[in-house]
Amino acid sequence: MIVLLNDHEVYNVRYRSSLISALVSNNYKYTSIGILDGFFSILRALYYIFITDHCFFSSNMKSNLFFLIFFTKSGVVLFNGLGRYRKSKFFRLCLVFFIKINFNKTFIFQNYADYRYFKTKADGNLSWIPGSGGTCRNIGDDKFLIVTRIDKIDSISDSIYNFISSFCLSEVYVVGCSEEALAEKGFDGCLFKACGYLPQDDLFIHGSNFIQPQGYGEGIPHTLVDAICSGMDIWMKPSEFINFGFYKLGFRRSHNNDSGWSKLIYDENSKVNVSSEVVVNMYLNCLLNSCARNSS
Incomplete structure (x- = not known):
């Protein structure tokens, strides 16, 4: 079972749908949890963290910080970006600390500059994956x-x-x-x-x-x-x-x-190089490698 953590469950539907499709097509079961969706959502997350040995995939800042507290728990942590905290030296130092103590986790950065920074500051299993995978959509006129x-x-x-x-x-x-x-x-x-x-x-x-x-x-x-x-x-x-x-x-x-x-x-x-087919396969490989390491 793969547990997809996010700030809100709808974000997994909106931004992790390609990864979910890849999991389903490879016959992996998953569950989706938004830790800000209410008290019972937090209880569900805590249940999976403390009671099960399921593999976790966390994305978005609040859910990432929540998951990093449980430093012995393994899984994948995706940083979409640092947002408004990117220029905060204190915040970056805190993340360096959490990356160092979460030695069982795999960390993925979408922003290449962030990846370079944390790769030099923190030991750990860090990777760079460019975005969440693009899809071709209809476009309008020259505006x-x-x-x-x-x-x-x-x-x-x-x-x-x-x-x-x-x-x-x-x-x-x-x-x-x-x-x-x-x-x-x-x-x-x-x-x-x-x-x-x-x-x-x-x-x-x-x-x-x-x-x-x-x-x-x-x-x-x-x-x-x-x-x-x-x-x-x-x-x-x-x-x-x-x-x-x-x-x-x-x-x-x-x-x-x-x-x-x-x-x-x-x-x-x-x-x-930024298409959904290529990028989602990179996420899937990181996630499955993390699950394999944790079960061995």
């Missing part, structure tokens, strides 16, 4: 869009405005945020076209130019690798290009414009 959550807006707003002013845009579509939420944050309703929450297959129907803002401390955003696999024009700062490790995967970037933004250059071979 610009951002996919984000409202809780990230404060961190990335400066980057968004910088891109808009650099390219003299008159409108940008914002997927994942409502008009009311954007208005509360002070975003101009004429410039920012709120699309609200859309089904995964419809994320890109409002444009073909994908803006990847900086400021939040992403791993590799799921929507970014989806945009790559969908063949969108993708814009980012060179620092993000390096942090995501794209230069290790066959990607290149155009020369910066005056503000430092550049366009991602890629082909079919580089797209494959």
Whole structure:
């Protein structure tokens, strides 16, 4: 049995669905738990941790920190990114400590810069896997869009405005945020076209130019690798290009414009490196290797 831990169970449905499909196709049973979904969810997690010898796969920061407390328990811990804590030296030192004492666990980092940092600071079984695996989706016409959550807006707003002013845009579509939420944050309703929450297959129907803002401390955003696999024009700062490790995967970037933004250059071979088929297989191998070590 594989126990998938996350902040909320719906996140496993939303972001770990490809891994779940791979487990099912290989005849592995699994259960999904969101530790923030209520008291009984925490009880379920504690039951599996203390009573069973099941293999664990944890992702998202809160569930990871919860799982790291049980330092003798084995499993896989996936860091999607450090988010708003990425610049906190204290937080990084705490993670180094937890990685060192959780010697039975396998640690996966999606952000290449994070992987390099913790690889040099902490002993342990650390790996880098670029994102959660991209899927080809329908795209719209030649308009610009951002996919984000409202809780990230404060961190990335400066980057968004910088891109808009650099390219003299008159409108940008914002997927994942409502008009009311954007208005509360002070975003101009004429410039920012709120699309609200859309089904995964419809994320890109409002444009073909994908803006990847900086400021939040992403791993590799799921929507970014989806945009790559969908063949969108993708814009980012060179620092993000390096942090995501794209230069290790066959990607290149155009020369910066005056503000430092550049366009991602890629082909079919580089797209494959972040595709769901390749990346999910990497996760599955890490998970099954971890389970095999623990049972031996």
